[in-house]
Amino acid sequence: MRLMISGGGTGGHIYPALALIDALKAHDPQAEVLYVGTHRGLESRIVPERGIDFKTIKIQGFKRSISLQNVKTVYLFMKSVVTARKYIKEFKPDVVVGTGGYVSGAVVFAASQMHIPTVIHEQNSVVGVTNKFLSRFVDKIAISFESARSQFPEQKVVMTGNPRAQQVANIKKTGALSEFGLQPDVPTALIFGGSRGAARINAAAVEAIPELNQRDYQTLFVTGQVHYDKIMDSLSTTELAANVKIEAYIKNMPAILPEVAVILGRAGATSIAEITALGIPSILVPSPYVTNDHQTKNAQSLVNAGAAELIREDDLTGASLVKALDGLMLSATHRQEMAANAKKLGMPTAADELLNVLNTVIK
Known part of the structure; x- marks a missing residue:
């Protein structure tokens, strides 16, 4: 051909x-x-x-x-x-x-x-x-x-x-989280606003860090290159616990996805394809700046299937972020149900x- x-x-x-x-x-x-x-x-x-x-x-x-x-x-x-x-x-x-x-x-x-x-x-x-x-x-x-x-x-x-979806569907766990100083056997939440980052998601994550420091689960927060230095400056007086890691960018993001328990991020088409292919529970914060608000409609299709939760950007704060993460990260049963529903939507x-x-x- x-x-x-x-x-x-x-x-x-x-x-x-x-x-x-x-x-x-x-x-x-x-x-x-x-x-x-x-x-x-x-x-x-x-x-x-x-x-x-x-x-x-x-x-x-x-x-x-x-x-x-x-x-x-x-x-x-x-x-x-x-x-x-x-x-x-x-x-x-x-x-x-x-x-x-x-x-x-x-x-x-x-x-x-x-x-x-x-x-x-x-x-x-x-x-x-x-x-x-x-x-x-x-x-x-x-x-x-x-x-x-x-x-x-x-x-x-x-x-x-x-x-x-087909590219990521068969990716296996390789212990990739250990590269970031995280424990592969501890449930990990990924906060990720896309390759360039998302200002509102980043701001809420920064606000949430004192609470996330105290959780038994781990958090990997990926800021985007353009936001990283400013965020690290804002956290200069905040001590990060061993269970919270902050990175500017992850070159091979698909490699870590099978090891992530929950994703909090945008609802772009690529993200939706990846999380449904792998069956990952998600908390979606659609970008309100895209044409025809299509990310909200993308996210709603997963919410309707019991595969995701949705937080509108205007409602995203440090407190609402922690509440949403706790609801999933502290309940393995809830995560398993949502993961199964997400997997049903995947097209490997x-x-x-x-x-x-x-x-x-x-x-």
Whole structure:
């Protein structure tokens, strides 16, 4: 198979694409892959590091208010479609896949106009503007949440789950927590606001540390690189007990997830895929700053299934954080029930399911 894939801007668009590439390579080591992204997005660093052929397109998103920048956006989109057509003619893909972000709009649209089989993957419960636009042109639409089905043309939709789930589903415990001075056999709560950190989650965690110091369970608090120094300065007069560890960043986060008893963090698509694949109880604090509040809807799908608890950012304080953690960390029975419910939502073969969709559209 010759696969052209495009997704950019955030890890939520990039990691599912990488998971699909891994699945394809596992089934067909001779497969050829070309990834098309932007020169400024996260993909410009992550994809080349993986040894995947990578080309870029210059594009930007629409402003939601009336703006002259939208005139430039239309111009860049039309120009990027021309560039995408050039890449398609050179690479000659069997199928073109979009995983979200504005760059995928140009690439997948160009492919559809050239009558190349096309598939898009939607990671969230609320459909993004790019995939909403592309849904009229593509052959198949893969979704991760059932609630997204009604937002697309029904006859094109296939439930596959998020390919990222397959990458983490079979990760085993390796004692990775010991690298941070924690005991592998003691229940551990992970507080993590995403790769860049989350200011409100960090502030609540800092406020909670005096209480967390006194708990029998362990806490691993990951601040994000940009917040770490400021947080450590604010804690300069606070003694950290041996059961509380603070890190700026964890390079291989999936490696520690099987050893975590509870996660408190955001409700992005990648996080949801990982915690359901592994069956980890979670306390979700959706970001209120994302389009259409989709993280709240992502989180609510887990809450409805008894797989997570939800704290709105406005309600998150040190006290509410400790109360939520205590409710799970001090009750193994509650954690086990929630873990089982989370596991039921996981789709450990999601990448293979999406790969099957690609095979059905290739003529």
